[in-house]
Amino acid sequence: MLGIFTTLGNGGIVWIVLTVGLLISKKYRRLGCVMAIGLAFCLLTGNLFLKLLIARDRPFIVNPDIILAISPPSGYSFPSGHSYSSFISAVIMAKYSRKLAAAAIPAAVLIAFSRLYFYVHFPTDVLAGTLMGIIFGLVIYKICDGRIIKTAADKENQNG
Numbered sequence: 001m002l003g004i005f006t007t008l009g010n011g012g013i014v015w016i017v018l019t020v021g022l023l024i025s026k027k028y029r030r031l032g033c034v035m036a037i038g039l040a041f042c043l044l045t046g047n048l049f050l051k052l053l054i055a056r057d058r059p060f061i062v063n064p065d066i067i068l069a070i071s072p073p074s075g076y077s078f079p080s081g082h083s084y085s086s087f088i089s090a091v092i093m094a095k096y097s098r099k100l101a102a103a104a105i106p107a108a109v110l111i112a113f114s115r116l117y118f119y120v121h122f123p124t125d126v127l128a129g130t131l132m133g134i135i136f137g138l139v140i141y142k143i144c145d146g147r148i149i150k151t152a153a154d155k156e157n158q159n160g
Contacts, residue, residue: 009082009085009086009111009114009115010082012039012042012043012081012082012085012086012089014107014111015035015039015085015086015089016039018035018089019032019035019036019039019089020032022035023036028096030096030145031092031093031096031097033144034092034096034140034141034144034145035089035092035093037140037144038088038089038092038136038137038140038141039085039088039089041088041136041140042081042084042085042088042132042133042136043085045132045136046079046081046084046085046129046132047075047081050078050079051075051076051077051078051079051081052076054076054078055076056076056077056078056122056125057076057077058072058073058076058077058120058121059077059119059120059121059122060072060119060120066119068118068119068120069118070118070120072120073120077120077121077122077125078122078124078125078128079125079128079129079132080112080115080121080125080126080128080129080130081129082111082112082114082115082121082129083108083111083112083115083121083125083126083128083129083130083133084128084129084130084132084133085133086107086108086111086112086129086133087108087112087129087130087132087133087134087137088132088133088134088136088137088140089104089108089133089137090104090105090107090108090133090137091133091134091137091138091141092137092140092141095137095138095141095145108130108133112126112129112130113126
């Protein structure tokens with residue numbers, strides 16, 4: 001079961017597909033825009049900056065006696081990109097809809113936990129990804145919903 005959740009988190013695919021679906025929907029386009037910004041921010045700060053800056057080896061590299069139950073992921077360990085993308089998405093979704101939050105938050109928790117379960121991240125990797133996702137999800141929501149995206153979406157609705 002956890003294998004499904006860890007696979008859904010690979011490359012943030014579940015959140016990217018969901019974001020594209022929201023962008024297509026006129027009713028949820030604003031949420032889709034904010035999620036796209038959140039995921040782009042996550043990619044830039046997590047995968048393209050912090051992972052390369054810190055360059056922490058994964059647990060199965062440090063302890064090669066462990067036999068993994070999943071294919072070994074590439075790249076560095078800190079922070080957990082699965083946790084970061086899951087929580088940034090879940091927090092943004094929760095700010096827009098309690099119904100979406102009811103599905104997104106448990107999915108984010110299971111995706112994050114799966115990274116510990118499969119021994120591909122240290123607990124601090126998952127904790128950092130989770131905390132960054134929560135904090136930056138709230139910040140991005142506040143910035144986007146308050147000013148940039150709201151104004152653009154309102155203009156589009158008036159013209160459309």
